[in-house]
Amino acid sequence: MGEARNLRFLGWGASSVSLVLSLASALVLFSVLLLTSGKSPLDTYASIFGSTLGNGFGFSEIFVKMIPILFTALAVALPARLSLVNVGGEGQLHLGALMAAAAALAVGAGTPPWVGIPVTLVAGMAGGALWALVPAILRAKGWLNETISTLLLNYVAIRVVDYFVFGPLRDPSSSNVPQTMTFAEGFRWPAFAGRIHLGIVFALAALVLFAVVINRTRWGYEIRAAGSNPLAARRHGLPVTTYILVVLCVGGALAGLAGTGEIMAIQGRLRPGFSPSYGYLGFLVAWLAGHRPLRILFMGFLVALIATGGDSLQIDQGLPSATVNILMALILFMVLADAWRPDRLEARIQAWLDRKSRGTP
Amino acid sequence: MTGSFLEGWLGGAVLTSTPIFYAALGETIVEKAGLINLGVEGTMLVGASVSFAVASSSGSVLAGLLAGMLAGGLFNLLLGPLVIGRGANQLASGLALMFFGMGLSAFYGKPFVGSSLDGLPSFPIPWLSNLPFIGSILFKQDLLVYLMIPAAGAVWYLLSRTPWGLHLRAVGEDRLVAYAAGSRTVLLRHQALFLGGVLAGVAGAHLSLAIAHTWTEGLTAGRGFIAVSLVIFAAWSPLRILPGALLFGGTLALQIQLQARGAQVSPFLLDMLPYLVTLVVLVLLRNSSRGRMPEGLKEVFESSREGK
Numbered sequence: 112m113g114e115a116r117n118l119r120f121l122g123w124g125a126s127s128v129s130l131v132l133s134l135a136s137a138l139v140l141f142s143v144l145l146l147t148s149g150k151s152p153l154d155t156y157a158s159i160f161g162s163t164l165g166n167g168f169g170f171s172e173i174f175v176k177m178i179p180i181l182f183t184a185l186a187v188a189l190p191a192r193l194s195l196v197n198v199g200g201e202g203q204l205h206l207g208a209l210m211a212a213a214a215a216l217a218v219g220a221g222t223p224p225w226v227g228i229p230v231t232l233v234a235g236m237a238g239g240a241l242w243a244l245v246p247a248i249l250r251a252k253g254w255l256n257e258t259i260s261t262l263l264l265n266y267v268a269i270r271v272v273d274y275f276v277f278g279p280l281r282d283p284s285s286s287n288v289p290q291t292m293t294f295a296e297g298f299r300w301p302a303f304a305g306r307i308h309l310g311i312v313f314a315l316a317a318l319v320l321f322a323v324v325i326n327r328t329r330w331g332y333e334i335r336a337a338g339s340n341p342l343a344a345r346r347h348g349l350p351v352t353t354y355i356l357v358v359l360c361v362g363g364a365l366a367g368l369a370g371t372g373e374i375m376a377i378q379g380r381l382r383p384g385f386s387p388s389y390g391y392l393g394f395l396v397a398w399l400a401g402h403r404p405l406r407i408l409f410m411g412f413l414v415a416l417i418a419t420g421g422d423s424l425q426i427d428q429g430l431p432s433a434t435v436n437i438l439m440a441l442i443l444f445m446v447l448a449d450a451w452r453p454d455r456l457e458a459r460i461q462a463w464l465d466r467k468s469r470g471t472p
Numbered sequence: 473m474t475g476s477f478l479e480g481w482l483g484g485a486v487l488t489s490t491p492i493f494y495a496a497l498g499e500t501i502v503e504k505a506g507l508i509n510l511g512v513e514g515t516m517l518v519g520a521s522v523s524f525a526v527a528s529s530s531g532s533v534l535a536g537l538l539a540g541m542l543a544g545g546l547f548n549l550l551l552g553p554l555v556i557g558r559g560a561n562q563l564a565s566g567l568a569l570m571f572f573g574m575g576l577s578a579f580y581g582k583p584f585v586g587s588s589l590d591g592l593p594s595f596p597i598p599w600l601s602n603l604p605f606i607g608s609i610l611f612k613q614d615l616l617v618y619l620m621i622p623a624a625g626a627v628w629y630l631l632s633r634t635p636w637g638l639h640l641r642a643v644g645e646d647r648l649v650a651y652a653a654g655s656r657t658v659l660l661r662h663q664a665l666f667l668g669g670v671l672a673g674v675a676g677a678h679l680s681l682a683i684a685h686t687w688t689e690g691l692t693a694g695r696g697f698i699a700v701s702l703v704i705f706a707a708w709s710p711l712r713i714l715p716g717a718l719l720f721g722g723t724l725a726l727q728i729q730l731q732a733r734g735a736q737v738s739p740f741l742l743d744m745l746p747y748l749v750t751l752v753v754l755v756l757l758r759n760s761s762r763g764r765m766p767e768g769l770k771e772v773f774e775s776s777r778e779g780k
Contacts, residue, residue: 198563259704395571
């Protein structure tokens with residue numbers, strides 16, 4: 112018993128050490144890159160981390176960016192447990208926002224928040240889920256792989272939003288800027304602590320629910336079983352087709368909430384290009400985290416931190432804010448490649464522990 | 473529609489489809505080797521920024537083009553250690569590459585933002601360019617436009633008629649069998665990545681040197697993703713890339729043309745057609761198109777479905 116716990120602790124320790132080493136080497140590589148073009152790495156890091164970790168408002172902004180990333184990461188992680196690849200978070204996010212906007216504009220002013228907010232929630236989830244339903248059906252029928260269909264539908268979704276914002280949902284009084292009218296107060300998600308809004312409650316609730324369902328329920332067990340061996344699962348009579356439809360649509364609904372939160376709490380109206388690739392960032396976070404809930408939380412925070420830090424680079428250092436994408440990509444490369452392999456680290460730590468217990472240098 | 477509108481639109485369509493064409497042609501080589509680079513967008517940005525920077529520093533458009541090609545090839549090779557060496561997830565690795573390209577091009581390209589260049593000149597073909605209507609559409613373009621057909625033919629020949637192409641496709645179908653048969657699978661896949669990157673570099677260079685005549689952050693505006701869709705649309709055939717590129721580029725050009733004329737029609741519904749057509753074609757021809765998809769790619773798309 113104690114032995115097993117020690118081994119588990121060792122494995123956890125090795126993967127944490129591996130992660131820290133990956134982050135450190137990414138930071139070093141980024142410094143080299145900055146030095147070769149005559150920029151000071153210290154100033155750059157001071158700007159990225161100082162503006163986010165060392166400043167109350169900046170710190171709250173990390174969580175603001177983390178909300179949509181958590182939703183879109185969960186939209187990938189849940190289907191991934193059934194070995195389905197949902198690359199369509201960006202599209203589902205757009206459709207969720209569109210449906211929520213349409214619902215808010217249709218129901219109209221004077222709606223109290225206890226009606227308005229649930230309306231946006233339901234509409235946003237429905238939009239995302241409907242957008243995922245097409246790939247889900249195609250996949251369940253065995254007609255088309257969901258990786259391709261969700262990817263293709265991303266571009267369609269962005270143009271559907273453009274169509275409505277430039278056309279039927281356009282605010283007639285804003286002739287220059289294509290955007291909808293501002294939503295009535297009753298639909299707006301309230302913010303607290305800076306711009307951190309109600310969405311963080313939903314996102315964390317979804318994360319906990321995901322963890323419980325996947326790890327502690329029969330559904331979760333069956334989903335994981337069907338994911339690792341669909342043929343055997345079918346032979347045992349598991350409803351694999353139903354699960355395909357459910358996990359993809361629930362994933363879509365979650366991504367839809369990412370879009371809903373962005374427009375109902377942050378933007379206040381729907382505009383084209385309101386998402387800075389949150390869908391793709393969520394995809395990366397889910398893969399970095401191995402689709403596990405706690406790691407999604409950590410990786411989501413990290414990616415949100417770097418993205419937030421980029422905004423200050425422009426102001427403090429005169430660097431394009433996209434510069435942080437370099438740092439983000441270097442971290443991704445290190446982690447995706449398992450540059451510091453946890454299994455080897457584990458063996459080394461074990462050897463070191465053995466030597467220590469034997470008392471030899 | 474007036475004649476001049478049609479002429480402007482179709483001429484624009486040919487020009488707009490050129491970068492999409494080259495990027496998709498390169499991605500076809502990569503995918504034939506059983507790999508997918510979802511980050512073509514990043515490779516194109518690197519090619520576009522490097523070629524513009526070199527062309528405006530050296531004053532030579534040719535040097536810029538060559539530098540952009542080399543940069544694109546080398547940049548694509550970054551995927552090698554990740555997906556070939558460590559077997560990392562290809563879709564996530566491709567997206568990481570895209571973010572890398574966005575960052576690098578923004579960072580190093582900053583000094584060049586706002587400067588402009590004559591760039592790649594249009595090269596009217598004597599006599600043919602004087603033909604009414606089609607003259608200006610087809611024969612008053614730059615050299616990279618004219619090279620599209622030879623390039624498609626060359627890639628087709630390379631993939632289907634040379635021993636190298638045969639080995640490459642064998643690797644893309646089943647790399648263990650190819651390895652057992654004596655193919656140098658690791659080298660071949662790196663070569664495919666490099667060639668794909670070179671062509672994505674051409675695409676980027678055409679965008680900055682021939683279309684925009686300038687460099688701005690995020691110049692590609694999603695064209696790399698269009699290229700990835702186009703490869704699927706063309707069912708992994710280099711010869712079907714050109715008509716596909718004209719379709720995708722044509723709708724993009726129509727949008728630009730309509731906006732330039734201040735038309736109040738929404739081009740967005742038309743704009744989504746290529747993607748929907750791709751989707752419908754894939755579903756309708758599912759048996760034959762599945763047959764055309766390199767077997768190695770199915771492994772990527774259906775990651776752990778086979779119990780691996």
